[in-house]
Amino acid sequence: TVPKKPQRIPELLTRDEVRRILAACQNAKHRMMLELCYGCGLRVTEVCHLRVSDIDSQRYQLRVTQGKGGKDRMVLLPKTLLDRLRDYWRAYRPVTWLFPSALFPDQALHTSAPQKAFTQAKRLARVERVGGIHSLRHAYATHVLEQGLPVHQLQRLLGHRHLQSTMRYLHWLPNQQGGDQCHIDLVAALEVSHD
Helix, strand or coil, X not given: CCCCCCCCCCCCCCHHHHHHHHHHCCCHHHHHHHHHHHHHCCCHHXXXXXXXXXXXXXXXXXXXCCCHHHCCEEEECCHHHHHHHHHHXXXXXXXXXXXXXXXXXXXXXXXXXHHHHHHHHHHHCCCCCCCCCHHHHHHHHHHHHHCCCCHHHHHHHHCCCCHHHHHHHHHHCCCCCCCCCCCCCHHHHHCCCCC
């Protein structure tokens, strides 16, 4: 039998490191993508495949279609991110895909673009931690647990089939009790300045 490959979790980004990375991303389209990875806990493929019609501004939700495992799910869309998405839409006017490819506008942007943007912003922000763009999703998971979100709710938001997948984030928490269950708006807490 082949030994099971150890699952490596990237080093946890602090809130300040996330703020610095987002601030260092000068391209508005790429910054919006990074903010969605962090603010909604999305995988990079899920962000790239968002459609304009996936935004439910009435309910402050975002539909993630065919995420990992072929499952659709709804995630919370904090007011800060909805406002940023509106600004983004007014600037770029995407029609079908929220983040269309520049060369092929009828196609979704390839995942390499936001991955490169994250790597470049991380370097500019002088953040030394190991991990690619997926570390924004890990930061989201840990930061919302710190703010008191119950782990079973996080499981649903992340689209994990098994609770064990979500439970691995608990090891980063100093205490697992959590605080009050206030509405989770991580991006607002960063106070990222937009010029």
